[in-house]
Amino acid sequence: MDILGIFEALIQVIGTPNHMLLILIAVPVGMFFGAIPGLGGKLGVVLAIPFVFGMDPIAGAIFLISMHSVVHTGGAIPSILFGVPGTGPDAATIVDGLPMTRKGEAGRAIGAALGASGVGGVIGGLFLIAVMPLLRPVVLAFGPAEFFFLALFGIMFIALLSGDSLVKGLTVGLFGLMLAFINLDPQTGAQRYTFDFLFLWDGIDIITAVLGIFALPEMIALGTTGGSIAQVQEKATYGIKGVLKGVHDVFSHWGLTIRTSIIGAFIGMIPGLGGDAASWICYGHAVQSSKNPEQLGKGAVEGVIAPETANNSKEGGSLLPTLFFGVPGSSGMAILLGAFVMLGLQPGPSLALTGMETVWTLIWALMIANIIAVVMFFAIAPCFSYLSYVRGNLLIPFVFILTCLGSYLSHRAWENLIVLILLGVIGHLMKKHHWPRPPFVIGLILGPIMEDSFHKAMALWGPSFVLRPGAITLVALTIISFSIYFWRKVDTNNEIK
């Protein structure tokens, strides 16, 4: 590897005032698009394309990548404060972020999200540089059989996220899986449960589902109980102190931070698995590896750190297949890919021969943007934590509009609003009767990946696909990691007795 070339690219980014200025402009724009539900990085890049068109390709690409890489840093904020995810992958942050806010720890949660996002982005970038020589074999090693088992691994996390009752968790997970079948059959093209509605052909929109299952029930609950989101009498951690505590948490859980950053970057690297999977799998990992797994879901800071590191590191990860194979690693990258083409950069395998300098430049831009996002946001983060003390009935209309806006804008389909309300009712009942909600999202996200890869693998290899080396490795890893979890759980239970 050309070490000198790597650092030359860094100096080129930092030493060019134009590039730094572009990053400084791009970061707040990216965070804004992340923080407003439904806007997201994809739309951000689409809207920015006219501005960068005609710019020097490298400068334009730096602008877009910087903007896109910090979207999830902003997206964590509404997840934590209101339980409304700014972007799809930020949904996993709600599970512990919102309970932290309720406990009066909004500042700490935001600090943790901010720190985790920044560290995740940087570690993701470093990981990329380290694995660059392995990229090709890794991407080529993941075919339909491996996808199937990776998705299955993710789905098994339902068991960990079920809370007290496994039966309830499985039921909810299966419900999510069931809704995942609403679409056109990827193999035959037949309509499944679409009832002739065109908008259901592409399946239930994930953002709408997440907003319906998480955000609406929270608002209903807030409306009926009254008061503010933070349900504490005294102001606990407040302002900058809380934020600092959160940032400190990221570093005191350094093992988790590094692991989830790497897992996130790795999942991002594999095209087709999707960014939504990364944050949930990392959340599952946090539960699995936590010393107090029962605290997760009740406002544990690990539950914020894991998905947030994954969110930012996976963007770095997905940059690689986008650039080297022309195959986007995430939906946001798909748009970035198109934008690169328009700027005159030609992503694809030939880039490794001709454009390594560009690749290094973009990876550095991504890391620098992540650091700048943390610094820039650190100053205003405490203001956001005050919002959790605003009276509920002042907040509800605002959050309700954000929710509807997010649901509509994600596909510009008004029909989504009906789905939103329906799922909102279901989500409310689930919340009221203490059914766990995360398994639903996992089923909905991983179901289609599992189904599609199962069909492909069966068509290619028949049932013997389970005996492929990659598949066996993944099955073994799944069994080992779950055995460790249950063994530890039994161990702790014995200790308690």
Add this chain to the structure above:
Amino acid sequence: MSIKSIYYFSAVFFLSLSFNVTNAEAQYPEKDITVIIPYSAGGGFDSYVRGVLPAMQKYLPNSVNLIPRNMPGAGGRKGATAIYRARPDGYTIGAFNLPGLLLPHLLDERVGYDLSNVTWLGRMSEDRYLMVVSSSKNISNVDDLRALGRPIMFTVTGVHSSAHAATKIVTNVLGLNARFITGYEGSQNYVLAVVRGDGDVALGPSTSVRSYTDTGDLKVIANFSNINSIPDTQNAADLGKPELSELNVQRMLGGPPEMDEEARAILSEALSHALADPQLIAWSVSTGLPLSPLSAKDTEANVANQWALYENYKDIL
């Protein structure tokens, strides 16, 4: 930025997206023109349209803008229906993919448009199919594929897509014992699947396979055109089936039926000027996205030809 102002900006943004009141007047165009792209942003189709629009805009009077708007969904049908149902005042036009949007209509599926009534403005590009295999495999022509003595695995996108139709027609006409591994998202993905070894072979648009043939990961064993542009490969005529050279992927611009005549003339003229614009040609070369312009009139005839072509293969499809 406070939450209130975020709310304010998002409301303004939202309104500006939906604000689409049109009013046909003389001296066309007197305001910006919306161009609906029935596919998601970032795809190959989107790149073409977004590449061509800025060049086209230069040749429009009154310095109005062409605003691209992605409306993905239902394999392009949602966007195509929106273009078809738009007010024919020339302020809403859109991009069409052939045969992608022709097939569902031909196969008697419920669609909200009729391509024979679309007001065609011209064609931007045409892409040919290439049959590719992994370079590591000992296959160098179609006969080698036949000699495998087992079903030949073709990777391809979802059912009823252009690529799926083309693969079905080619394998049927050539009498290959093919099995389809369907469901890959987009041409880049199913071509990559061949590199990975998921299948034996794929029929990919030339723009999607080019980067892999450049690096030597894939080799072309047949090209479905009448000219032998790639050395040592068979073309449709060599294979004894010249009719297969008519299979392609085309990207055109069009508007709703009975569109305002003046608007049509101005837009189609701007498009043909744009496609000859040196800057756009330079872009096309640097991005590897070739242009193959066709006038409004020829596009109309071309759509009819394509319809007739695929009608011949209706039983296969």
